[in-house]
Amino acid sequence: xxxxxxxxxxxxxxxxxxxxxxxxxxxxxxxxxxxxxxxxxxxxxxxxxxxxxxxxxxxxxxxxxxxxxxxxxxxxxxxxxxxxxxxxxxxxxxxxxxxxxxxxxxxxxxxxxxxxxxxxxxxxxxxxxxxxxxxxxxxxxxxxxxxxxxxxxxxxxxxxxxxxxxxxxxxxxxxxxxxxxxxxxxxxxxxxxxxxxxxxxxxxxxxxxxxxxxxxxxxxxxxxxxxxxxxxxxxxxxxxxxxxxxxxxxxxxxxxxxxxxxxxxxxxxxx
Amino acid sequence: xxxxxxxxxxxxxxxxxxxxxxxxxxxxxxxxxxxxxxxxxxxxxxxxxxxxxxxxxxxxxxxxxxxxxxxxxxxxxxxxxxxxxxxxxxxxxxxxxxxxxxxxxxxxxxxxxxxxxxxxxxxxxxxxxxxxxxxxxxxxxxxxxxxxxxxxxxxxxxxxxxxxxxxxxxxxxxxxxxxxxxxxxxxxxxxxxxxxxxxxxxxxxxxxxxxxxxxxxxxxxxxxxxxxxxxxxxxxxxxxxxxxxxxxxxxxxxxxxxxxxxxxxxxxxxxxxxx
Numbered sequence: 400x401x402x403x404x405x406x407x408x409x410x411x412x413x414x415x416x417x418x419x420x421x422x423x424x425x426x427x428x429x430x431x432x433x434x435x436x437x438x439x440x441x442x443x444x445x446x447x448x449x450x451x452x453x454x455x456x457x458x459x460x461x462x463x464x465x466x467x468x469x470x471x472x473x474x475x476x477x478x479x480x481x482x483x484x485x486x487x488x489x490x491x492x493x494x495x496x497x498x499x500x501x502x503x504x505x506x507x508x509x510x511x512x513x514x515x516x517x518x519x520x521x522x523x524x525x526x527x528x529x530x531x532x533x534x535x536x537x538x539x540x541x542x543x544x545x546x547x548x549x550x551x552x553x554x555x556x557x558x559x560x561x562x563x564x565x566x567x568x569x570x571x572x573x574x575x576x577x578x579x580x581x582x583x584x585x586x587x588x589x590x591x592x593x594x595x596x597x598x599x600x601x602x603x604x605x606x607x608x609x610x611x612x613x614x615x616x617x618x619x620x621x622x623x624x625x626x627x628x629x630x631x632x633x634x635x636x637x638x639x640x641x642x643x644x645x646x647x648x649x650x651x652x653x654x655x656x657x658x659x660x661x662x663x664x665x666x667x668x669x670x
Numbered sequence: 671x672x673x674x675x676x677x678x679x680x681x682x683x684x685x686x687x688x689x690x691x692x693x694x695x696x697x698x699x700x701x702x703x704x705x706x707x708x709x710x711x712x713x714x715x716x717x718x719x720x721x722x723x724x725x726x727x728x729x730x731x732x733x734x735x736x737x738x739x740x741x742x743x744x745x746x747x748x749x750x751x752x753x754x755x756x757x758x759x760x761x762x763x764x765x766x767x768x769x770x771x772x773x774x775x776x777x778x779x780x781x782x783x784x785x786x787x788x789x790x791x792x793x794x795x796x797x798x799x800x801x802x803x804x805x806x807x808x809x810x811x812x813x814x815x816x817x818x819x820x821x822x823x824x825x826x827x828x829x830x831x832x833x834x835x836x837x838x839x840x841x842x843x844x845x846x847x848x849x850x851x852x853x854x855x856x857x858x859x860x861x862x863x864x865x866x867x868x869x870x871x872x873x874x875x876x877x878x879x880x881x882x883x884x885x886x887x888x889x890x891x892x893x894x895x896x897x898x899x900x901x902x903x904x905x906x907x908x909x910x911x912x913x914x915x916x917x918x919x920x921x922x923x924x925x926x927x928x929x930x931x932x933x934x935x936x937x938x939x940x941x942x943x944x945x
Contacts, residue, residue, distance in 0.1 A: 563767065570811075615763075618764035619764050619765065622759060622764060625752070625759075626829065627753065627829065634781055635779075638786065
């Protein structure tokens, strides 16, 4: 059950820092460039550059490193699985073989590369949600998507859905834990047996969870209506988004850094 | 209709879709501006259904409900009711929309399309009144149950409504949280806000001006809290439990130790006992 406590993705840490004060649009687009850059580097120099930039950003954000690192925990199985698949199923120059199992040099490189990419990806995305409140994030996305509204794209609705989803992650995790404890107290064995048995044992947790989710959604909709919510039309903001020189600088930096990392990494790998 | 009448129910009945019997029936009620009124009744007596008519979350299936003299049936009336009456519900967890305290309080004023300066001023006022002034930037998940309910109150009053409805808002709170919330309500009431407390706890109505008892969807009784405590078996019949203090008072009256007409308010009771 401990995995529930480890879930920090989406939990905003409100502290005063340079990163927190950046415009959410700058952070979203900046992180997108970083993610593309992370996926385009192949060699140690590229990963080293992205790793160092990440450390720099974490120290500038003043978010405890422990929290940043813990964003990886919920996805470590995915990281391990991807790495293992690449390790065993990439053809090339053999390093080690035992029966039909063969590990190649290319496989080892690919496994390390994909593992690092995923870890960096999750940590960069995690840093975004740790330093940007769901409301700011939603405002940023709404503003970025607003040009598409004329084609009928529901920018505000999507942004509101995202705010609520992020806001309810901790609540629903607590709820899941509460139901699991209640089922265990009544003799359910959720953590024993093979994967199939565990999966089946989870059904009595999922059913009440779904009921609760729908009940909460209904209550929340009533509460929103009671607070005069009628959709995006005519809404104003307590903190209207303001793009400053600082944001332009930060965005330019992330774009230039992404190109530089990819370029230098490519050159270092040349024979 | 009196001049300062804020809400008026005229023969209001409401039947939920596919329900056989109405949840509330033939309700005639007036709520004056600045009044603190308690709506009492056991579970299923129709309290919450009645409350939801006050800000047009429900529209009567029969009869009419007027808020600020606008019938809630029309679009104008609905808008007027939403602006005039804010609601706080039982579970604070289900009415908090944003992840940061001040952002949640700002949700209502933002919906009203107010200027950023006005929103900031209202948020800071609402947080101060609710005793959350120092927690503006705190994440919501870090608040206690009592603080979350006070946040819900702050979110409701930030719209500066003339009337606030508390729909069993103290049910999930511990005694300390309840006490804190009652203090917040007293402050709001002394500032001229009309309050409607929906509850089944009689100890919470001591500060109210008037209370009405709902039973089976109908108003069974209407009067002051002191008059209510003078009632006997009716209270049990309506599913209401008499507060401990009132029970003590009754025993003392029966034993001839206190005069029969001493109203059961804490200060006066202590005074009477000391005498």
